[in-house]
Amino acid sequence: MLLLELELRELLFMFFGGLAIFLFGIKYMGDGLQKVAGDKLRDILDKFTSNPVMGVLAGIIVTALLQTSTGTTVLAIGLVNAGFMTLRQSIGVIMGANIGTTITAFIIGLNISEYALPIMAVGTFLIFFFKNKKANNFGQVFFGFGALFYGLNLMGDGLRPLRELQAFADLTVSMSDNPFLGVLIGTIFTVSVQSSSAAIGLLQQLFAQDAMDLNAALPVLFGDNIGTTITAVLAALGASIAAKRAALTHVIFNVVGTVIVMILLVPFTNLVAYLQEALVLNPEMTIAFAHGIFNVSNVLIQLPFVAVLALIVTKLIPGNETVIEYKAQHLDPSIISQSSSIALGQAKKETLRMSELSAQGLQEASSFVMTNQKRHAELTYQFEDAINNLDRKITDYLTRISTNSLTAADSRYHSMLMDTVRDIERVGDHMENLVELKEYQITNKVKLSSAAMDDLKEMFELTIDTLKESFAALENDDILVARSAILKEDQIDKMERQLRKKHIMRLNEGLCDGSAGIVFVDMISNLERIGDHAVNIAEAVAEEEN
Secondary structure, three states, X not given: OHHHHHXXXXXXXXXXXXHXXXXXXXXXXXXXXXXXXXXXXXXXXXXXXOOHHHHHHHHHHHHHHHOOHHHHHHHHHHHHHOOOOOHHHHHHHHHHHHHHOHHHHHXXXXXOHHHHHHHHHHHHHHHHOOOOHHHHHHHHHHHHHHHHHHHHHHHHHHHHHHHHOHHHHHHHHHHHHOHHHHHHHHHHHHXXXXXXXXXXXXXXXXXXXXXXOHHHXXXXXXXXXXXXXXXXXXXXXXXXXXXXXXXXXXXXXXHHHHHHHHHOXXXXXXXXXXXXXXXXXOHHHHHHHHHHHHHHHHHHHHHHHHHHHHHHHHHHOOOOOOOOOOOOOOOOHHHHHHOHHHHHHHHHHHHHHHHXXXXXXXXXXXXXXXXXXXXXXXXXXXXXXXXXXXXXXHHHHHHHXXXXXXXXXXXXXXXHHHHHHHHXXXXXXXXXXHHHHHHHHHHOOOOOOHHHHHHHHHHHHHHHHHHHHHHHHHHHOOHHHHHHHHHHHHXXXXXXXXXXXXHHHHHHHOOOOHHHHHHHHHHHHHHHHHHHHHHHHHHXXXXXXX
C-alpha cells in the first residue's frame, strides 16, 4: 500500500512538475523571442494590417514570435485603442493568431525530448558566459525551448500509467461516444491552466501514450481552442470597449469553428487518420496536423465574413470607444520645400494636437489618483505613448524645416516650437510618473489620509488649469492668457511649499506614515514640474509676442 502511495506521489510530482516546467519554457522562450525581435512586433502589426488577409499574416508571424495568441490579441487591442488599427483589421490579426499558436504543437511534434537537456545547456551557456545582450536573448530562447521539451518528457512519464486505469479508459470511451463531452473537458482544462499550448501539449502526450484514441482526442482539441479564448475574456474584463469587442471576436470565431468541425467530425477524423498513415506521422505530429488543419480551415471559412463579425460584436457591445489618434495629421513633407512659413504653421497645428493629448492625459492621471480605476491608468499610458510618437514626428519635421533658409522671425518661431514640443513631452513623462506612484501606492497598500487626498485634488486642478491656459495662449498667440498662466504657476510653487509643510505636520501628528509621505511628496513634486513646463510654454509665447 505504501509502495503504491509512493508511486502515485511520484507520478503526480512528475506530471505537475513537468507541466510547470513546460509552461515556464513557453513563457521564457516567448519573452526571449520578443527581446530578439525588439519593437518589430508592434511595427509588424501596425504596418501590415492594411486588409484582413495581411492582418492574418501579421497575426501568424507575431504569435509565432510571442508563443501566445493572447499576447498577440492584447497587442492588437492596444493598436485599436491607439487608432492605428480598425476593429476589422484586428479581427484578421486574431484569426492569424489562431494559426500562429499551432506552431507550438508542431514544435512539440518534432519529438526531440532526448535533446532537451543539451539545448538547455546551450541556453545557459549563452546567458551566463556572454555579456552581449543579444547572446543573452538567444540564450533565453534556447533555454525556454529546451525546458519546453524537458517538461513535456516529465509530463509524459507522469501520464503513462493512465492508460492502465479502468476509470480513464471508461472516460475515453465516453468521449468517443459523446464528442461534446470531449469538447467540454478540453475547454475546462485549458481554462484551468490558462494556456492552450499546455493543454494541447498534454493532449499530445496522452495520445502518444495510447491513453486515448483519435476519436476521443479530436473533440478535446476543439475544446482547447474554445478554452484559450477565456484568457482574452478575463483580460478584457473592466477594460476598454475595443478590448471587449476583440475578446468577443476571439470567442465567436473559435466557437463557430468548433460547431462547423463538430458537424463534419466523421470526415475530419477520417482525414486526420489518413494523413497519419500516409505521411507516417508520430502521435504528437498527428495532433499538431489536426490542430493546424482545424485553424487554417476555420480562417479560410470565416475570413470573407470579417465585416459581418465586426458588425455583430459592435451590436453586442455598443458604445463609443475613446480612440487616441497617434498618427500625425498635419505634417505634410511636400510643404517644407515650398514654404517654410506654411510648414511651421502645420507644425504648430500638430504641436497643439500634442498639447491636447497631454492635457487629457493629465486629467486621466488625476482621475486614476482619485478613483483607483485601472481604466484611467491605461488611458494615461496610451496618451503618453501618443505624445512620445508625436514628439518624434514633430521634431523630425522641424529639423527638416531648419535645413531651409529661414527669416529671423521664422527662425525664432522654429526655436519656440522645438522648445514647446520638448516641454509637452516632459509633461507626458510626469503624468506617467504620477500613475506609477499611484500604482505603487495600491500595490504596497500605502494609505493616504483624506486631508492629503483633498490637497492633491486641489493641486491637480490648479496644475491642469495652468497647463490648459498655457496651451490656449500658444493657440491664440494671446499674451494676456500667457501672463495669467505664468501667475498661476507662481501659485503652484507656493502650494507645493505649503503642502510639504502640511505633510510634515501630519507626520508629526501620526496621521500619515513615512511611506505615504514619500508617495505624496513625489506626486506634488511631479505636479510642480508640470507647472514649470507649462510656464515655459507661456513665457515663450509672451516673448514671441513682444
